[in-house]
Amino acid sequence: MSPESAPPDGPHPGPPGSGPSGGAVSGGGGGNPLGHGPVLLLSGARLADGRVVDVRISGDRIQAVGTAGSLGPLPQSALPSGAAIGSEPAVTAGARIDLTGYLLLPAPVEPHAHHDTAFTAAAPGPAAGPAGPAPENTGELVRRVTEAALTSLGYGATAQRTHVRIGDAHGLRRLEAVLTARQALRGLAELQAVAVPRLLTGTAGADGRAALREALRMGADVVGGCPELDPDPDGYVRAVVAAATEFDCPVDLHLRGADPARLARLGTLLAPLRPRVAVGPCDRLPEGGGAVLRAAGLRVCCLPQNGSCCATDGPPTGLGPAAVRELTIHQIPLAAGSGALRDAANPVGRADPLEAAYLLAAGGMLGATAAYEAVSGQARLLLGLAPVRVDAGFPAELLAVRGDSLTGALSGGHSRLVVHAGRVVSRTSAVREFADTVALALPRQSGHH
Numbered sequence: 001m002s003p004e005s006a007p008p009d010g011p012h013p014g015p016p017g018s019g020p021s022g023g024a025v026s027g028g029g030g031g032n033p034l035g036h037g038p039v040l041l042l043s044g045a046r047l048a049d050g051r052v053v054d055v056r057i058s059g060d061r062i063q064a065v066g067t068a069g070s071l072g073p074l075p076q077s078a079l080p081s082g083a084a085i086g087s088e089p090a091v092t093a094g095a096r097i098d099l100t101g102y103l104l105l106p107a108p109v110e111p112h113a114h115h116d117t118a119f120t121a122a123a124p125g126p127a128a129g130p131a132g133p134a135p136e137n138t139g140e141l142v143r144r145v146t147e148a149a150l151t152s153l154g155y156g157a158t159a160q161r162t163h164v165r166i167g168d169a170h171g172l173r174r175l176e177a178v179l180t181a182r183q184a185l186r187g188l189a190e191l192q193a194v195a196v197p198r199l200l201t202g203t204a205g206a207d208g209r210a211a212l213r214e215a216l217r218m219g220a221d222v223v224g225g226c227p228e229l230d231p232d233p234d235g236y237v238r239a240v241v242a243a244a245t246e247f248d249c250p251v252d253l254h255l256r257g258a259d260p261a262r263l264a265r266l267g268t269l270l271a272p273l274r275p276r277v278a279v280g281p282c283d284r285l286p287e288g289g290g291a292v293l294r295a296a297g298l299r300v301c302c303l304p305q306n307g308s309c310c311a312t313d314g315p316p317t318g319l320g321p322a323a324v325r326e327l328t329i330h331q332i333p334l335a336a337g338s339g340a341l342r343d344a345a346n347p348v349g350r351a352d353p354l355e356a357a358y359l360l361a362a363g364g365m366l367g368a369t370a371a372y373e374a375v376s377g378q379a380r381l382l383l384g385l386a387p388v389r390v391d392a393g394f395p396a397e398l399l400a401v402r403g404d405s406l407t408g409a410l411s412g413g414h415s416r417l418v419v420h421a422g423r424v425v426s427r428t429s430a431v432r433e434f435a436d437t438v439a440l441a442l443p444r445q446s447g448h449h
Contacts, residue, residue, distance in 0.1 A: 039095075043099060047104055107420070110379075113161065113162040116165060118343060138176065152352075166195050166215050179219050201239065221250075267296025294332055305340070312345075338353070358410045396421065
């Protein structure tokens with residue numbers, strides 16, 4: 001028996017009262033690491049540089065990192081305000097989790113999702129048109145958005161940015177569902193909503209312009225859109241810049257990037273908002289396109305699963321090595337997202353950031369370290385979030401994944417423990433079993449033992 005293997009449809013929690021490998025949890029959380037107090041000790045974790053350490057978390061920050069076995073519970077006087085109760089010892093305010101056999105990493109981020117269309121690939125009814133599937137009731141939308149966000153969280157994404165269609169037949173119904181789910185998920189994951197109108201120019205774009213302004217008033221975090229689908233791409237971007245300037249928010253646009261001259265024009269129009277501008281997936285970027293993006297100072301979010309998503313025109317063409325090479329040669333800040341979770345653009349889409357990193361590394365486009373950086377550090381920067389390192393003083397946004405190295409984790413680490421704001425918010429305990437006719441001792445998938 002080896003604690004490694006998960007069903008293909010997503011993470012499932014292990015038995016109550018167990019740690020990430022089925023045991024070694026102690027403290028005042030009643031044996032359940034998802035119920036621990038404000039102090040958390042992660043012991044025996046391996047870092048990407050090979051060190052084995054203890055990590056002590058207090059509140060929403062990493063309080064200390066030391067060699068394995070060197071850290072104990074915080075003294076009562078150092079507990080966060082209100083954590084100490086009566087004369088109970090400090091250890092009862094938290095938990096200790098043994099992470100032997102696990103790699104501890106900064107938590108990944110989902111920088112480009114479409115939670116509003118998740119799980120619709122097999123949905124009954126008419127096929128999706130340019131504005132997406134037919135409108136659903138609000139309760140169904142909220143359920144799907146919440147399920148998509150929790151699925152992504154289970155894989156490790158403690159922060160997520162989802163693009164949401166507004167206007168046309170849907171009005172603001174989809175955005176309302178995302179904002180409702182965002183509130184319900186507070187404390188579990190951070191969810192950013194990108195308002196995506198279809199048209200913004202001319203008479204036909206009047207509805208989109210009005211919907212965009214109302215969406216930002218309602219609480220959308222980012223101005224998005226698809227300039228290449230508007231009859232006037234330059235005018236579309238001008239409208240986006242005007243709205244983002246008025247509401248002081250970032251911009252995240254869908255661009256496939258096939259036309260370098262258009263890219264250059266749009267980059268010039270977006271210049272006043274830099275560095276709070278991202279574009280993607282840039283899957284059709286030609287030779288020389290990277291230089292244009294660098295001159296424009298734009299961040300890029302690629303989609304390694306199939307290169308595209310439901311908000312772009314035409315069928316997905318995959319993310320070719322040439323496009324990634326253009327971006328890396330010109331040192332474009334590159335994040336990577338999932339793009340689709342079982343919707344019409346990718347019926348087998350997964351919400352796993354490590355899948356995106358794996359595909360970048362397995363295709364030879366990036367090394368393992370750079371590939372993980374694309375779904376963690378660079379993705380956090382794209383979302384405007386503070387950087388994370390497994391070091392004292394940094395935000396406690398962490399992912400423990402079964403594996404003895406980053407390459408091992410990317411090749412198949414299913415068991416995972418996710419920490420958001422200093423709290424264990426998700427746990428996947430995967431078990432692989434073999435028939436007892438096998439006589440030889442079988443190694444764990446996480447390494448040679």
